[in-house]
Amino acid sequence: DYAVGGFYPVMIGDLFHERYYVLCKLGWGTFSTVWLCWDLIGKRYVALKIVKSNYIDTKSAQHEIKNLRCVGKRKKIVQLLDDFKVTGVNGTHICIVFEVLGHSILKFIRPKVGIPLPIVKTIIRQVLEGLDELHTKCGIVHTDIKPENILVCVDDLFVQKLAANAWKCHRTGMKLAGSLVSSFPQNLQSSSENTNVNQKKVEEMTHLLLSQLQHLESAVSHPSSSDSLVDSLPDSVNKVCSSDLVVKIVDLGSACCSELISNCSGTIQTRPYRCLESLICAEYGPPVDIWSTACMAFELATGDYLFFPEAGDHYSKDEDHLALITELLGEIPKDIWTSGKMTHLYFTETGGFRNIKTLEQWGLCEVLIEKYRWLPREARDFAEFLHSLLAFDPKQRATASECLLHPWLTGA
Numbered sequence: 001d002y003a004v005g006g007f008y009p010v011m012i013g014d015l016f017h018e019r020y021y022v023l024c025k026l027g028w029g030t031f032s033t034v035w036l037c038w039d040l041i042g043k044r045y046v047a048l049k050i051v052k053s054n055y056i057d058t059k060s061a062q063h064e065i066k067n068l069r070c071v072g073k074r075k076k077i078v079q080l081l082d083d084f085k086v087t088g089v090n091g092t093h094i095c096i097v098f099e100v101l102g103h104s105i106l107k108f109i110r111p112k113v114g115i116p117l118p119i120v121k122t123i124i125r126q127v128l129e130g131l132d133e134l135h136t137k138c139g140i141v142h143t144d145i146k147p148e149n150i151l152v153c154v155d156d157l158f159v160q161k162l163a164a165n166a167w168k169c170h171r172t173g174m175k176l177a178g179s180l181v182s183s184f185p186q187n188l189q190s191s192s193e194n195t196n197v198n199q200k201k202v203e204e205m206t207h208l209l210l211s212q213l214q215h216l217e218s219a220v221s222h223p224s225s226s227d228s229l230v231d232s233l234p235d236s237v238n239k240v241c242s243s244d245l246v247v248k249i250v251d252l253g254s255a256c257c258s259e260l261i262s263n264c265s266g267t268i269q270t271r272p273y274r275c276l277e278s279l280i281c282a283e284y285g286p287p288v289d290i291w292s293t294a295c296m297a298f299e300l301a302t303g304d305y306l307f308f309p310e311a312g313d314h315y316s317k318d319e320d321h322l323a324l325i326t327e328l329l330g331e332i333p334k335d336i337w338t339s340g341k342m343t344h345l346y347f348t349e350t351g352g353f354r355n356i357k358t359l360e361q362w363g364l365c366e367v368l369i370e371k372y373r374w375l376p377r378e379a380r381d382f383a384e385f386l387h388s389l390l391a392f393d394p395k396q397r398a399t400a401s402e403c404l405l406h407p408w409l410t411g412a
């Protein structure tokens with residue numbers, strides 16, 4: 001991936017766009033790496049997403065920027081702060097600057113256990129609030145709702161600790177390399193000569209980081225060998241378990257305009273969160289995000305995927321996915337499966353599966369009681385909520401605002 005068309009080889013201490021000073025890695029995805037930076041001009045921490053330089057990822061990043069501009073400032077969607085391009089050894093990369101957020105909620109799902117139910121509700125409520133705004137105010141469908149794309153908001157102190165920890169790591173590395181930390185300002189000065197950065201700003205930043213480090217040194221754990229420094233902060237995991245938890249939706253790289261309802265123009269959504277209309281290649285719109293939200297809610301509550309299809313010797317992953325949906329939610333009505341372009345691949349004329357002969361019906365409520373040992377009442381309430389988000393017909397599926405009024409979330 002670190003080749004022509006791939007990632008930009010970022011170094012700690014790199015200065016981008018004459019203002020963003022790289023402190024540590026926050027995360028990475030298929031198309032990008034994301035870095036914690038100090039903004040010399042804005043005097044704040046930011047997250048810098050540097051996208052791979054190939055044509056397709058560049059187009060998708062331009063698309064992400066367009067979507068983010070259209071979204072503007074919203075409570076439940078990550079905020080775009082700036083964008084620019086940088087040219088390096090692997091080509092020209094789009095860079096997107098965001099407010100800094102913390103871990104994705106994926107981090108907090110204990111396998112086979114999940115997250116406590118009140119916290120699941122807090123998260124799902126906020127995701128639906130974000131989706132309601134995206135769908136109704138911005139006319140945008142996200143198309144990639146999944147735990148990795150829901151990030152926890154963090155306060156300034158958290159980010160300061162993270163930066164201080166990164167700085168400490170960097171200093172240790174420099175010491176190991178035989179250079180003293182005191183050489184850092186000069187290093188920065190020499191690199192800034194090329195980029196004409198105001199020297200005073202650089203000094204200010206160095207001073208700020210060093211003073212933060214001094215204040216926080218005792219509170220900061222020993223840096224772990226992890227790639228992402230967020231992991232080295234012990235209190236980050238506890239934070240998510242508090243009821244004042246705030247989350248935001250990120251990654252609008254695959255989002256599309258809800259007016260341009262597509263009729264099978266390529267695969268959307270990450271596999272376990274892919275909705276019925278996408279699987280059979282029927283028209284889609286905002287309801288695709290609602291289906292994904294249901295899959296995510298189940299995963300948060302149980303620690304298991306709702307649907308995890310696998311290909312067999314005689315059937316495809318898509319056919320298995322449709323069979324799993326049928327086993328859990330019942331038979332897919334004919335008018336639904338005939339609305340898809342790809343239906344003939346999976347269904348016979350009479351509506352049976354082409355290659356999967358035996359199905360075992362096991363309804364959602366029973367699964368929660370029998371497999372996950374939920375109390376019948378809790379299972380029934382949750383299953384009822386999920387059923388309204390997993391309606392086969394996208395027109396019948398609850399909208400985000402309707403979901404928000406459901407008793408499972410309101411507690412009525």
Ligand code: ATP
Nearest residue numbers: 026027028029030031032034047098099100101251
């Ligand atoms: P994907 O493969 O999911 O499409 P991507 O390359 O489009 O990934 P993002 O999902 O936007 O990239 O970001 C990758 C990761 O970087 C996120 O999962 C998260 O860990 C981290 N990240 C992204 N944005 C931020 C932010 N604003 N603050 C902190 N961390 C972030």
Ligand code: MG
Nearest residue numbers: 029148149251
């Ligand atoms: Mg992502």
Ligand code: MG
Nearest residue numbers: 029251253254
């Ligand atoms: Mg993405």
